[in-house]
Amino acid sequence: MELPVSPDMNQLQENFEDFFEEALCGFIIADTQGFIRRANKKIAGWLNYRTDELTGKRFSDLLGIGSKIYYETHLRPLLRIQGFFDEVVLELSSTTGQKLQVMVNAFERRDKNGQPYFIRFTILKSSDRLQYEQNLQDAKAIAEKELIKQKEMVALREQLIAVLGHDLRNPLSAIIMAADLLVSFPEADNAQVLATLKQSSSRMKELVNNIMDFARTRLGEGIVLTRQDVLLEPVLQQVVAEMRLIYPEREIAALFKITRPINCDPDRVAQLLSNLLANALTHGDASFPVHVYAILKNENFELSVVNSGIPIPADLHEHLFAPFTRETSRASQHGLGLGLYICSEIAKAHNGTLNFTSSGNETSFTFCMSL
């Protein structure tokens, strides 16, 4: 590179002064106590001071409160120990209270005995740079959030597949065994075998329906209702009758007092009752009946299923309506852990609630919607 022709010495002195005042960055020279001895026009201009107004102030007086504490407790010690600090982000405060984000390098000039002499600060405006960094941080936070969501989704799907495979196997084995029996002994009295076929295939249908609904609610658009004004009693009686067929050895005591049509999706309400009943029959004490109540009370429609037996373990209460919540001790016979999740989604879709109480020797689930 060709060097410019050097100007005479006087000119050069003049240029250094000008270089200091009109530099592209702020310059501050402070004594060892941190009091400003000289500051250039640039930094004074940024902060709305005259240059002579800065003389005598502490460097830390120019800082916003967070930066001031950072400077006094960390940077000043660092300067003393290390002799310099580089690329430190600070926030300056102008006379009008406006904040200016800057990058600061500082250097402690020491005499030949190592004693501090004065401190130099070089200050670069970096609002844009810091904004850019902030944007990167924000983008990173968004990406991380999205990643966590996707990971949860993947875990959910994997769980779904695992549980599905596991839980469909039992009723399917029962059906295959029943079919084998029918093939081997076509002439025998097959009432028991046919009941098994009915029970196991209904169980599989229930599991598949729940899976479909789960996929719709969790991975898609949610439960969609087809509402109509409907007399619910025959609908609910049908569910109870089916359950009696599947569980011929069990007693289901139903009490219905619904005197007028209810605006709801009858298929969904039937599904809700079916799920609650299936739960009560599997989890409840088989030596006591399961009770079903459907009543109108204070302009509310209430549908309850009550069973006797050991209460739901307390540790399950909090997440009872979350998908895949199952009693770990006796899991295999208990289905996917989706039934109650779907029930609560159906209740929600009706702007209703699904609540439960479980203590002593009784567990009760109640769906409640206002009319």
Add this chain to the structure above:
Amino acid sequence: MNVVERNNVVVKGKGSQVLMFAHGFGCDQNMWRYVAPAFEENYKIVLFDHVGAGGSDLSAFVPQTYEKLEGYADDIIDIATALQLQDIIFVGHSVSALMGIIASQKSPELFKSLVLVSPSPSYINDGDYVGGFTKPQIDELLESLDKNHLGWSMAMAPVIMGNPDKKELVEELTNSFCRTDPAIAKHFARTTFLTDKRELLSAVDLPSLILQCSDDVIAPREVGVYMHEQIKGSRLVIMKATGHCPNLSAPEETIYEIMKFLS
């Protein structure tokens, strides 16, 4: 848990009388590098880093534990117990001075006297009490902590987060003293500047020296005077040193005043 590793405890010196140095907010035991050596000939020197600072074990940082100064004070007691220290002369800088007071009230049998360097029991002005900061200033501080505007976040992160496999790379980075994990520094700032331990002072019954700098924007002169009035029989020295860290800016004067107090 190994307390020595957790707090990066360093023991030096030829004497048997224990002199324990505790660093304040924003730095680590390097804070005492110009002061502690002067006592090595006649004392047993104990230096350490608070959890989250310097060479401490960052994984030991439990936010709830260190939400209050008591959590840090318990660590001081842990160190004394693990090292079987007795008759401790405790030298605490800044917020650590208060940790020393708390520790000495929890386990009085461990301590002999207190040297409180630039201490403050509360940083916020409150009626007649001058703490140095107004409530709006502290609010601004808390806001700047929330908004990550404190320099630690960006300036320090690369140092801390630098690939631990490549130690030499970390060494090459600048600003390598007084390293602080940015998240922990923010937490510590909150703990420190929201502290109000004024009610503890009147119960201090150990011989105490208060070293107050003449121009300290973190703990102004009024705070030192207040501490002196509250702590019975304490000695107050207004130093020629300025700033918040006389242990670095005026080590000779600091050493002299501590020696005078101990003799």
